Amino acid sequence: MVAPSPSLDTRQSLAVNLEFTRGRHGAAARIELHERPDGRVATLALRGWIDPVAERRIEQALDELGSRGAGQLLLDCSQLRHIDYRVAAALVATLQRFEARSGSVAVCGLSRYLRDLFRLAGGDGHLCQWSSAAAVLGPATTGKSASGRAS
Numbered sequence: 001m002v003a004p005s006p007s008l009d010t011r012q013s014l015a016v017n018l019e020f021t022r023g024r025h026g027a028a029a030r031i032e033l034h035e036r037p038d039g040r041v042a043t044l045a046l047r048g049w050i051d052p053v054a055e056r057r058i059e060q061a062l063d064e065l066g067s068r069g070a071g072q073l074l075l076d077c078s079q080l081r082h083i084d085y086r087v088a089a090a091l092v093a094t095l096q097r098f099e100a101r102s103g104s105v106a107v108c109g110l111s112r113y114l115r116d117l118f119r120l121a122g123g124d125g126h127l128c129q130w131s132s133a134a135a136v137l138g139p140a141t142t143g144k145s146a147s148g149r150a151s
Helices: 052-067 088-101 112-120 133-137
Strands: 013-021 027-036 039-050 070-083 104-108
Touching: 013 039, 013 052, 027 052, 039 052, 052 070, 052 088, 070 088, 070 112, 088 104, 088 112
Parallel strands: 039 070, 070 104
Antiparallel strands: 013 027, 027 039
């Protein structure tokens, strides 16, 4: 984790790529931490298919983000193709736990099918209309490394 420094621009970020599962229906994520004047914002961009194994690893990643001081979470699902309906409720519960312990949660970029599945699992309160995290954060904060260069 990068500690805030007066010399660092508040738009800089730290990024980590995670692979949850492999194969044709694999799942992966990119986590970015953005230091903002109002606190640390984490984006978790999911890709692929979320199955029970991937859901448990997402839960671990969110627990770690919360313990690292992320006060806001933006879950970007614009590259997410499928969520196993059996784990949708567990994923919503994980987001609710993060919100209760650490701060706010917003979910963006869901397809119509995934949005309906998320709503059925009780995640209505976290849904937002943005198409991706880039639409929320703006181009100045996405795709940047800690040095400020595009990754």
